[in-house]
Amino acid sequence: MSTVFQCPGCKEFISRDATSCRFCNRPIDPQTRQAAAAAAEVENREYRKKQSLRTMLIGLAMAAVGIVITVGTYAWAASSPRGGGYVVTWGLIVFGGLRVVQGFIGWASGK
Numbered sequence: 621m622s623t624v625f626q627c628p629g630c631k632e633f634i635s636r637d638a639t640s641c642r643f644c645n646r647p648i649d650p651q652t653r654q655a656a657a658a659a660a661e662v663e664n665r666e667y668r669k670k671q672s673l674r675t676m677l678i679g680l681a682m683a684a685v686g687i688v689i690t691v692g693t694y695a696w697a698a699s700s701p702r703g704g705g706y707v708v709t710w711g712l713i714v715f716g717g718l719r720v721v722q723g724f725i726g727w728a729s730g731k
């Protein structure tokens with residue numbers, strides 16, 4: 621929800637409920653306020669969608685890194701004659717996976 625919008629006169633951000641601009645004292649009629657708020661809403665939605673997409677991509681990258689480390693160290697441990705431990709990066713995979721889900725939900729709900 622956006623609670624501010626740009627004054628059509630001076631381009632300062634003013635409250636959505638303002639009846640006049642507190643910067644330039646320009647009176648704000650309801651139509652102007654509504655149109656400006658609607659425009660800001662669309663902008664915010666686009667921004668949120670982009671953010672959600674970014675969250676998803678970062679989550680994917682994190683999970684991918686986690687899987688690469690897990691598989692890589694497992695292959696190394698398995699091929700080592702002395703055996704040895706390997707690293708399972710559940711943290712990265714799970715956290716990354718959660719970010720993907722979170723991002724997807726945000727993206728899908730951003731109508």
Ligand SMILES: [Zn+2]
Nearest residue numbers: 627630641644
């Ligand atoms: Zn103004």
